[in-house]
Amino acid sequence: MVLIMAIFSQWSFKTGFAEYLHNSELAKAKSLTQQLARYYEQQGSFQALQAQDRNWHQLIAQLEPNIDLPPPQKLPEPRIKKRALPLILRLSLFDQHHQFIVGDPLAKQLEQGQTLTEFPIVIQLGQTVGWLVVRQGQPITDELAEAFIKQQSTHLYWIILVAAGLALVLSWLLLRHFLKPIQLLKSGTQELAEHKLNTRIPITSQDELGQLAQHFNQMAETLERNAINQQQWITDISHELRTPLAVLQSESEALLDGVRPLNLKAIESLHQEIMGLGQLVEELHYLARADSGELVLEREALILNEVIAHSVVSIQALIQDKGLTLELEAVAPIKIAGDAQWLKQLWVNLLTNSVRYTDSGGLIKITYQLNPAQRTVQVLLDDTPPAVPSESLPYLFERLYRVDASRQRSKGGSGLGLAIAKAIVTAHQGMIAAEPSPLGGLRIRVVLPYQEGK
Known part of the structure; x- marks a missing residue:
């Protein structure tokens, strides 16, 4: 050139x-x-x-x-x-x-x-x-004109040589600038293929190559986090399954050895453990469907406050056994588009969690807040003490997370109810969050889109 x-x-x-x-x-x-x-x-x-x-x-x-x-x-x-x-x-x-x-x-x-x-x-x-x-x-x-032409040609030749030298130097620098991050990306990709998920590429510029390196690091970080979560998920599942299986094994061996008499009480105990194990497997199945995108919604026009009222009725016995009071705000019908079965499962999970961890004689309160500008409705589920530590709030919707693992098992929780609730809300293009409640316990905030009109 x-x-x-x-x-x-x-x-x-x-x-x-x-x-x-x-x-x-x-x-x-x-x-x-x-x-x-x-x-x-x-x-x-x-x-x-x-x-x-x-x-x-x-x-x-x-x-x-x-x-x-x-x-x-x-x-x-x-x-x-x-x-x-x-x-x-x-x-x-x-x-x-x-x-x-x-x-x-x-x-x-x-x-x-x-x-x-x-x-x-x-x-x-x-x-x-x-x-x-x-x-x-x-x-x-004339010789003067020829001398001028010759002088200008000589200058031009020198300019060509200098320009060519500068072009070679700049080309080498540019080649090094482009090849180094590409080589780093190549080696980083090879390390990721070898399951070295802690691989990161140094970001040395803010241009397109620097942005590419940043995206690579984000991808590697996501893969590493997913691998850690998967490993933790397998560990937690193994632990959750080991407990009821160990109970079943010990009780059945006691019955076989004649240590415990084979009576109705022993059979009920075994049945309770089997039902808990079945519930855990079913909840794992729900989450597996959500992860694979198979959580298919059969959307229909629904009245949100009616769905919540029906869910309250289904756990009314639990509320009474615990000696709790439930206040449900009466509002005009709130029309939404959603899957009735999954939405009922959502509120049953949230209410069951609240009933399970609220002290006897406490209060559970459900209120609504409409946002016409964003066409969303917020459903606030508040309960009385005990409260959840602030450092645990961001993790409540993670699978198998427990604030107090031994205490939750004693209360019959699998650690999957809130994770399933989050999957259902996400499938309905909504948002769910946990925060301290003004009543002294936990507040669950659920935001869902609503439909205007009759």
Whole structure:
């Protein structure tokens, strides 16, 4: 590219300089026609110029005073010269009938690449009395012009060399700049393929490559976190399954060994453990469907507060057994689009969790807040103490998370109810969060889109 630009620059300079010299010669020749017109008015003809070449030479010598004219009989032959003749030796005078008078004897014998330019010689009466003819070809006519061209060419060659050197250095730097992060990305990808999920790439720039490295690190961090969560998930599931299986094994062995009598109470105990194990497996199945995108919703027009009221009825026995009071705010029907079965499961899970961990004699309160600007409804589920530690609030919806693991098992919780609730809310394009309650316990905030109209 640098070479092409250099060649083009050299050609452009030579062409422009040649055009400048060409026009300069024509301007000098045109000024000479005025002198020839005055000469004709004074002499009445050009016969004196034709008779004496010296008179012609004296007239045109003022155009190029630095040029020494040779004797007429020793005019140089331009065809055998490498350099074009000076302008004053390429001028010729013709009469009004284009008959040669004096000047360049080769004016009408053009070589390839040469041109003739004619200027009329007009006296004051407007009569054309002759023609001044300029023969032009190669316009570089003196050593000074050639020296200037040579000097400029030398400078251009040096500029080309310097530019080429700078281009090579910049190309090497740019190549290194681009190849280094690409090589890092390549090696990082290979390490990820080898399950080295703690791989990170240093971010050394803010350009597209830097952003690509940042996205790579985010992807690697996500993969590492998912791998850790998966490992923790498997560990937690194993632990959750081990407890009821261990109970079943110990009780069945006690029955087989005759340590415990085989009666209705023993059978009920075994049945309770089996039902708990079945519930755990079913909840794991719900979450597996949510993770794989198979949590299909059969949407229909529903009244949200009616769905919640039905859910309250289904756990009314638990509320009474615990000695709790439940206050359900009475509001106008709130219309939503959702899956009735899944939404009922949502509120049963949330209410069951609240009933399970609220002290006896406490209060559970459900209120509604409409946001017409965003067309959403907030359902607030508040309960009385005990409260959840603030550091545990962000993790309540994680699978198998327990604030107090031993205490929750004793209360019959699997640690999956709130995780399932979050999956259901997310499937309905909603949001769920946990925060301290003004009643002193826990507040669950559920935000769902609602529909306007009757």
